[in-house]
Every structure is written in structure tokens, then in C-alpha cells.
Amino acid sequence: MARIGFALAFVAAAIATVNAAPTPELHARQSITSLSTAQVSAFKPYTFYAASAHCSASVTINWSCASCQHNPTFKPVASGGDGDLTQFWYVGYDPTLKTVIVGHQGTDTSKLLPILTDGDIIMEDLDSSLFPGISSSVKVHQGFAATQSRSAPDVLAAVQKTISQFGANHVTIVGHSLGAAIALLDSVYLPLHLPSGITFKTVGYGMPRVGNQAFADYVDAHVTNLNHINNKHDPVPIVPGRFLGFHHPSGEIHIGEDSVWSACPGQDNTSDLCEIGSTPNLFDSDADDHSGPYDGVFQTC
Numbered sequence: 001m002a003r004i005g006f007a008l009a010f011v012a013a014a015i016a017t018v019n020a021a022p023t024p025e026l027h028a029r030q031s032i033t034s035l036s037t038a039q040v041s042a043f044k045p046y047t048f049y050a051a052s053a054h055c056s057a058s059v060t061i062n063w064s065c066a067s068c069q070h071n072p073t074f075k076p077v078a079s080g081g082d083g084d085l086t087q088f089w090y091v092g093y094d095p096t097l098k099t100v101i102v103g104h105q106g107t108d109t110s111k112l113l114p115i116l117t118d119g120d121i122i123m124e125d126l127d128s129s130l131f132p133g134i135s136s137s138v139k140v141h142q143g144f145a146a147t148q149s150r151s152a153p154d155v156l157a158a159v160q161k162t163i164s165q166f167g168a169n170h171v172t173i174v175g176h177s178l179g180a181a182i183a184l185l186d187s188v189y190l191p192l193h194l195p196s197g198i199t200f201k202t203v204g205y206g207m208p209r210v211g212n213q214a215f216a217d218y219v220d221a222h223v224t225n226l227n228h229i230n231n232k233h234d235p236v237p238i239v240p241g242r243f244l245g246f247h248h249p250s251g252e253i254h255i256g257e258d259s260v261w262s263a264c265p266g267q268d269n270t271s272d273l274c275e276i277g278s279t280p281n282l283f284d285s286d287a288d289d290h291s292g293p294y295d296g297v298f299q300t301c
């Protein structure tokens, strides 16, 4: 009986995790709210999923990587990418969380920062064949758009296959760093090609800014279950700069030096409990914070 009770409580908790709004029942702290221990713990499976996306396609397809073992019930369906021109990705099903998982590989700061601090950054429209019907006022980083487009059709096919194979109706998209940028673009892309009954959740770690104000507003209106988690003084979430016209969507969670997770309302909240308030420019940043720890988890394979 105790066992059954435990199992039911576990299933209920798993369902609650999937269906939960990004940041419920919060505790006030200087008008910014901090997450409870349970709320922080609820991110753990997604944090490991984002870490596993750093692994090559050959080990995510049989789920043999070290970080993979932290999500032991996962059923891989497809993987791809070469870790060079096309970032690695994988798609499968988590029967515990009852969701399709889409993971996108990140990169390290030494590769990403030079690209994102380049003053000649080009923003462009989203490709209308991948993103039909989106206003041309929406502009995104050209390099991110190109990277996402290389895996997009294969990822969509894998998500469709996983949905039909497992009877799924929920899709969770995760990534760290460049992988978070691809995950954000996938969060806009996938719903345009999947049935309207499918619901989505996105969790990004150390996510750079991806697009302009119209893009951030589009994301706020359409990607309703999004969190992007920033660790301490990570430089990546503050680039490309707002002065270049880039803006974050809402949904930031910032991990402070005291390891408290703060929910930061609005786009680019300037509170010193949030990313840009605590790290106003690159001189205040620490590249070592990019990989973590996110509640004890580092973003490596």
C-alpha cells in the first residue's frame, strides 16, 4: 500500500511538473521571487537532458552517456548532427514525465562569445518555408537561424514519429548555450507544423539573445511555457547586446552567487537579482559560470 501510494504520488508529481506554469507559488524577495527547493528540483531532469545534448549522436541514440543515466526511463528515437556544422540533437520519449524530449547541443564560450560580440552581427527574417506566416518585423540572429534550419526538418520528422509511436501530446525542448538558442527557435518552429492539441515546454540554460523586440514579443505571446536559466555572471545571456537591438523573451530564472534561483518577470529584468542587473557588461562576467553548476549539474556530456 505504501508502495502504491508512493508510486501514485510520484506520477502525480510528474504530471504536475509537466503541466505546471513556469513559476507558481513563489516566495517574495525584494519584489523578485525566489523558487522553492521543490521548484528548483523539478528542473533537474531537464538540466540533465540539456547536458546529454552535448554528447555525440552515436551515444544519445543508445542512451549510453554518463548524464543519460540520470534520466533512466528515456526512450531515444532519433539523433543527428555532426557536432561541427550541425549541432548534435536527439529526440525521444520520457514515460515518467510523459513528454517528447528534444535536446540540442551547446558550445563553449570560447567559440560563442567572439560570434556574439561581433559588432557586425546580422539579423534576418525567419525563413518563410520553415516559419510560415510570421511577420517580417520578426528578426533573428542570422547564424542561429542557419544553425537551427540545418536540423529542423529531421527534428520535426523525429518529433512526429515519437508522438505517434508513444501517443504523446506534450513536447519539451531543451538546450544549453547555442543549444538553448536553437531550442528557442524550435519552440517557435515546431508548433507551426504540429497539431494544435500538442502542448510545449522549453527550458534553456545560459541562453544568448536570439532576436529583436518583435521576436521577443512573438515568443512571449506564443511560447507560453518557457524558462531560460542563467547562472551567476555567465557572459552569454548578456550578448548580443541590447544596443544592437537584441532582446530576451520573458521567463528568466537567475541563479545568484548564493545559489538562490530567482524568477525574473518581464523581458531583460534589470533587478540585481537577475542576469543583466548582476552582470551589466562583459567586464563583470565570468565565462566559467556558463557551464554551471545549475543545481549541482554542469552542462557537459
Ligand SMILES: *[C@@H]1O[C@H](CO)[C@@H](O)[C@H](O)[C@H]1NC(C)=O
Pocket (backbone or CB within 6 Å): 058, 059, 062, 064
Ligand atoms: C552505444 O553506442 C556506442 C557508439 O556506437 C558504443 O560504443 C556503445 O558500446 C553502445 N552502448 C550500448 C550500451 O549499447
Ligand SMILES: *[C@@H]1O[C@H](CO)[C@@H](O)[C@H](O)[C@H]1NC(C)=O
Pocket (backbone or CB within 6 Å): 031, 032, 264, 265, 266, 267, 268, 269, 270, 271
Ligand atoms: C522586474 O521585476 C519586478 C518585480 O516583479 C517588476 O516590478 C519589474 O517591472 C520588472 N522589470 C522589468 C524590466 O520587467
